[in-house]
Amino acid sequence: MSVIKALELFRKELGSEIEILADQHNGAFIEYAKRWTDIGRKTPAAIVVPSSEIQIQKTVKWAVENSVPFVTKSGGHSEWSTIDSSGIIIDLSKYSSIEVNAAEQKATLRGSILAKQVSVALAEVGLFTALGNGNPIGAIPYFLNGGASVVTSCVGYGSDQILSARMIDARGNLIEVTDSEKDMADLLWALRGAGQFFGLITELTVKAYPFSALGNDQGVIWTGVFILPLERAGEVAEAMNIVANDSTHPTSGLMMIMAPPPKNDPALVISARYRGNPENAAQAYKPLYDLNPLMANGAPVPIQNTSDGHEAFNEKGTFKRFATTCLPHFNATAIPDVVQLWKTMVTECPDAITTSFNFQWDSRLAPVPAHAPSSCSSLRDTRLWQNNFIWHTDVNSRNKVDEFSDRAIAAMRGDGERREFQNATREGPIELRYRDPVKLAKLKQLKQVWDPNGVYTRQLLDG
Ligand SMILES: Cc1cc2nc3c(=O)[nH]c(=O)nc-3n(C[C@H](O)[C@H](O)[C@H](O)COP(=O)(O)OP(=O)(O)OC[C@H]3O[C@@H](n4cnc5c(N)ncnc54)[C@H](O)[C@@H]3O)c2cc1C
Incomplete structure (x- = not known):
């Protein structure tokens, strides 16, 4: 079925519930299609703007069942949250929040929450975590694929902070990714550095630290x-x-x-x-x-x-x-x-x-x-x-x-x-980004388990 036909059905089924923008000349469509960079920017068949986790899951399920390619967009600072008219963008702008657990020194981030919003919410209770150099960067993608920051030398990379996640997998299932079961522990290991290639992360729980860890x-x-x-x-x-x-x-x-x-x-x-x-x-x-x-x-x-x-x-x-x-x-x-x-x-x-x-x-x-x-x-x-x-x-x-x-x-x-650096490029041999051959072999095997058809990019499948 063509993407247009599939969209018609989606609109009939869920159009009253979920915002779907399909007119390229519409002001909202133009605004949502903008990115930090115009390099490689394309025009999708539609931009779907869900506002809850269940709506995000319904959108992924529909796309998977109808073989409609899609990309997710959080802060829009990469060259990969864009797709041509063969597919759609799932834009998380309307789904965004943060919950700080000061006692347990952690924070749960949802959807398209931005780096600055995370650092401000943490600082209000005397905490910080490893966040990068750009205030409007989507915090979740930043953490998933690495995350270098001004505090790397005291608390490690962004990906080191990941404690658990909620993820919509390549079949449209919503899963809890924690350290508690072996399969999930392996997936969590993969999310810590290559998470953009395994699913749509609706929620990420990350470690935070008291100000004293900064040395003042x-x-x-x-x-x-x-x-x-x-x-x-x-x-x-x-x-x-x-x-x-x-x-x-x-x-x-x-x-x-x-x-x-x-x-x-x-x-x-x-x-x-x-x-x-x-x-x-x-x-x-x-x-x-x-x-x-x-x-x-x-x-x-x-x-x-x-x-x-x-x-x-x-x-x-x-x-x-x-x-x-x-x-x-x-x-x-x-x-x-x-x-x-x-x-x-x-x-x-x-x-x-x-x-x-x-x-x-x-x-x-x-x-x-x-x-x-x-x-x-x-x-x-x-x-x-x-x-x-x-x-x-x-x-x-x-x-x-x-x-x-x-x-x-x-x-x-x-x-x-x-x-x-895996947060900077998707070109060239993947061995230059994931340089440990044992880890790379495990990543490729996990990709086969979780996303063998490359719903979430063909990284780790090709080559
Ligand atoms: C000005 C600037 C400063 C930067 N500073 C740093 C820095 O200091 N340290 C550092 O490490 N990096 C830095 N980066 C790189 C940045 O962290 C990554 O490009 C990051 O992935 C951008 O996230 P985004 O949400 O803004 O972009 P998007 O384009 O929205 O998303 C990035 C990728 O993640 C995917 N994605 C989006 N949301 C999700 C989700 N919820 N689940 C799974 N996949 C998702 C998208 O499809 C896309 O492939 C910087 C980039 C810029 C432009």
Whole structure:
């Protein structure tokens, strides 16, 4: 049956109950179809907007029974919550909530709850968890496929925080995924790092921590910015080499080759974080202060506000992408070459002036949290990244900007092993994202059990 025909039946059966948008010219349809990025964005046959768990389940069941392909959308920040007219989007915007259990230090997240909403609700009772750098990111997908954050070095990755889930599987069944039974424990293991490929998670319960785990009782992260001229790239790279590799201080952040708005004057901008006693930040960043930057500031910021002020980056539309890859080491000598690549790119593609080539570091490795059994993620040996932020407005620059970014990544990687991050890409050999062959074999076997026909993507089935 065609998707249009199937939709007609769905509308007859459930149209009065569940919102179904099928007119591409309708204002609501246009709004719901928008994404953080236009890269790869497609127009679906319909957008279904359920508002309860039972409605979500009915929608999945109908789609599975009628062989209608679908994708789920939470915060809409990936390139994968989009589908062409052969299928539909299940948009969770109307299903969103959080329940914090302060006594048991955990939180239950539902539907499309966003990262900022989670961090604010936790902070109200003196708790935090591992949340990423974007306030409007869907918290559930972020946790499912990895989740790097400013607190990785004290509590592990987002996927390490997952305690249990409620999931609609590829047959449309709603199941409780807990550690209590062997089958479910294996599935929970898979959700911790590859959860976007196993089902639609309606509810995720995650671990939270008291502020004291940050190394201060105020719930703050020291947050600072250093700005230096691009011409000093060599010296800055040497200073960053010291900071990024000094594990006596819990620092993390990004060194960005960019042209910060509003003036768009090219510069090296270091967005710096210090987790612990904020008074020690000056010592940790001494190599940068010693360079007498054009600007250097920093102050303790409540953890739930550390990603504020990025509103311009959060706007929907235009061509944006994080080209993120793990680095085996910091290749300081490559930085001047990367600066040159960035300069050439903005000369050839002036519309990409807001693109930045970024080195990201965490001075400490992620620990294995005491509460979490092993997960399928293989990020534990990673604390350095190239995290280029691609942003341009002209579609004709699409391939060229990616090519420059790839060359910058290759320069930073040098001869080092290639490792990819499962929250950043679905391209290339899956072995680069799930690098432990034993874990990968188990993941593929679990995919055969839970989703052999690739209802929730063909990841782990092909290749
Ligand atoms: C500005 C920005 C900042 C970021 N910062 C970080 C960071 O600091 N750390 C980090 O690790 N990552 C970061 N990311 C990556 C981000 O965490 C992932 O792309 C995340 O999957 C986006 O989730 P979303 O709900 O916003 O996107 P969506 O596009 O809505 O969903 C992402 C994927 O998950 C699927 N999905 C959606 N809802 C569900 C569900 N309930 N159950 C199962 N699958 C579902 C979708 O189909 C899609 O494939 C960042 C991305 C951006 C754009």
